[in-house]
Amino acid sequence: MIGTEWAFDRYESVRATLPEAEFPLTSRSGHDLGDTVDDYDAYILDAFGVLNRGETAIEGAVERMAALRALGKRLVVLTNAASYTRAEVLAKYHRLGFDFDASEVVSSRDVAFAALPELPAGQVWAAAAAEGDDFSDAPAGARIEHLSDDPDLLRNAGGFLLLSSARWSAADTAALTEALLDNPRPLIVANPDLVAPREDGLSVEPGLIAHEIIERTGGQVAFFGKPFGNAFEIALARLPGVSRDRVAMVGDTLHTDVLGGAAAGIGSVLITDHGLFSGQDVAPYITRCAIRPSWIVATT
Numbered sequence: 209m210i211g212t213e214w215a216f217d218r219y220e221s222v223r224a225t226l227p228e229a230e231f232p233l234t235s236r237s238g239h240d241l242g243d244t245v246d247d248y249d250a251y252i253l254d255a256f257g258v259l260n261r262g263e264t265a266i267e268g269a270v271e272r273m274a275a276l277r278a279l280g281k282r283l284v285v286l287t288n289a290a291s292y293t294r295a296e297v298l299a300k301y302h303r304l305g306f307d308f309d310a311s312e313v314v315s316s317r318d319v320a321f322a323a324l325p326e327l328p329a330g331q332v333w334a335a336a337a338a339e340g341d342d343f344s345d346a347p348a349g350a351r352i353e354h355l356s357d358d359p360d361l362l363r364n365a366g367g368f369l370l371l372s373s374a375r376w377s378a379a380d381t382a383a384l385t386e387a388l389l390d391n392p393r394p395l396i397v398a399n400p401d402l403v404a405p406r407e408d409g410l411s412v413e414p415g416l417i418a419h420e421i422i423e424r425t426g427g428q429v430a431f432f433g434k435p436f437g438n439a440f441e442i443a444l445a446r447l448p449g450v451s452r453d454r455v456a457m458v459g460d461t462l463h464t465d466v467l468g469g470a471a472a473g474i475g476s477v478l479i480t481d482h483g484l485f486s487g488q489d490v491a492p493y494i495t496r497c498a499i500r501p502s503w504i505v506a507t508t
Contacts, residue, residue, distance in 0.1 A: 333351065338372040
C-alpha cells in the first residue's frame, strides 16, 4: 500500500532531478482559497486533490471556482493527467460541474505532444496509454501505437511514451528496462507525478515508473508537466497581463505543485485535506524538505 510517508520519501529520493527554487521564509494559513484572494489575481489549479479526487468533485470546489470568477480572478487548470485528450479532460470537468473552457485547461499531455521529437521515417512511438486512447491529438505525422497491444514494439519502436499507468505492471517496467538497456531509445514521460490521489488511496503514476527505469538504466528521460518549466510557461501564457507575483499555483503536493510554482517565479497554495497530505500534519514534511508554500489552506 502506497502511503503519504512512502510517497514523500520517494519524491525526496529523486529531488536532484527536479527544478531548483527559492521559497518564502514563512507560510500564511487559511481555511480555503477565499482567504488568499487579496494576494492573487489568477490561480493555476492542479486537478487531483484540488478540483477532484479520482472521478469525484471535491466538495465545494465547483462553488469556489464560481466565487473566484465573481471576484474577477483568472483561472487555468494545469494537470499532469496525460491519459485524456483535452476534449476528454473538458468533458470530465463539465460532468463534475466545472465550467472551464478549452483555453483554461493545459495538460501535461498537451505539453509533451507540443514538443514531441520527430523519429526517423517509418518508426513509431510505443505508448503506455489508457485503453481506447486513439492519439487523435498527436502531432501531425507522429505515429503512436499501444505498447500493450504489440509486445514486439519493445524491440522495434523508435521511442516510448509514458502517458498512463492504468494498464501497467511491474513486469512491464522490467520489460521496458531490458529493452532500453539492449537498445537505448528516447523515453518521453507526459506525467511526472509519482502518485495521484484517488477515491481509494494513492495510485502509481508514470513518473514513478520512469524513475525506476532511470535508476536501472542510467538513461536520459524527458519529463513534461509539473514541476518542470515547460508546463508552467504554457500555463502562464494563458494569463497575459497578469504579473507573476499575482499568480499562485494551487496544488496538493510539495514536490510538484509548490516546487514547480516557486521555480516558475509565482506564489503557491498547498491544499492539505484532499490529496497527498490528507489526514496528515503537513508541517513536519515542509520542515524535512524545505519546500515552503506561500499559503497553506485546508480545502479548495
